[in-house]
Amino acid sequence: MKKTKAGSKLKPRASKVLEIRVPRLRVDASTGVPEVESCATRIPEGYEDIVSGVVATPAQIRRRIHDLGRALQRDFGKNEWVVVALLNGSVLFVADLIRELEGPLILDFIGVSSYGGGTESGKLVYTKELKFEVTGRRVLVVDDILDTGRTLTAVIRKLKDLGAREVRTCVLLDKPARRQVKQVADYVGFTIPDWFVVGYGLDYAERYRHLPFIGVLRPEVVAETARGTAR
Numbered sequence: 001m002k003k004t005k006a007g008s009k010l011k012p013r014a015s016k017v018l019e020i021r022v023p024r025l026r027v028d029a030s031t032g033v034p035e036v037e038s039c040a041t042r043i044p045e046g047y048e049d050i051v052s053g054v055v056a057t058p059a060q061i062r063r064r065i066h067d068l069g070r071a072l073q074r075d076f077g078k079n080e081w082v083v084v085a086l087l088n089g090s091v092l093f094v095a096d097l098i099r100e101l102e103g104p105l106i107l108d109f110i111g112v113s114s115y116g117g118g119t120e121s122g123k124l125v126y127t128k129e130l131k132f133e134v135t136g137r138r139v140l141v142v143d144d145i146l147d148t149g150r151t152l153t154a155v156i157r158k159l160k161d162l163g164a165r166e167v168r169t170c171v172l173l174d175k176p177a178r179r180q181v182k183q184v185a186d187y188v189g190f191t192i193p194d195w196f197v198v199g200y201g202l203d204y205a206e207r208y209r210h211l212p213f214i215g216v217l218r219p220e221v222v223a224e225t226a227r228g229t230a231r
């Protein structure tokens with residue numbers, strides 16, 4: 001406990017987020033990927049009307065990213081990789097992930113947006129091109145979530161067309177139930193059921209990216225956003 005100059009003890013401030021009850025996770029023995037079986041019922045105060053359950057707490061996200069970083073560093077060795085993060089959803093994830101890596105690495109961003117803005121994937125539009133030349137380079141694509149698989153498939157194809165020597169993929173979340181194209185990621189944070197999730201970079205209509213945890217969006221929020229009454 002911290003002490004003031006006068007020696008009186010300061011009470012540590014209670015962190016509401018740390019009080020989240022841990023969701024049930026089952027680790028797939030063959031892949032080592034945690035599968036989220038059920039959501040925690042305890043939601044951090046103030047977020048009850050946005051999410052119906054917590055998929056991953058800040059501590060769980062941190063631990064999993066640490067493990068992913070170790071696996072990536074082990075596989076990449078001393079080779080230099082270009083880390084290509086997909087805007088905007090993977091910004092928080094990639095920022096934490098690269099701090100777990102020793103490198104050498106180069107960080108670049110590509111903007112891909114599925115036209116629409118709701119909970120359904122639409123037409124893919126590139127909103128920002130790469131700054132760095134990937135020809136002959138090893139590339140690690142980092143995305144927030146692998147859902148239908150259309151985005152990752154399109155980005156991999158684009159990078160290969162640009163002449164990348166090798167393309168690997170790392171996603172924080174995998175939602176295999178919604179897959180429309182045959183696509184897997186080389187490194188997966190958590191496998192989740194068919195839930196629409198927000199937080200830790202993931203949005204609904206550009207909202208809720210800042211939440212420190214990942215939660216399941218309440219259907220009422222979708223209706224309120226459509227009416228323009230969501231907060």
Ligand code: XMP
Pocket residue numbers: 086089114121143144145146147148149150151152195196197198202203204
């Ligand atoms: P696809 O379907 O191409 O999707 O694999 C990739 C992009 O769709 C967005 N997405 C979501 N965003 N919660 C979100 O906030 C979700 O549950 C979700 N599912 C898909 C996301 O931008 C992802 O990069």
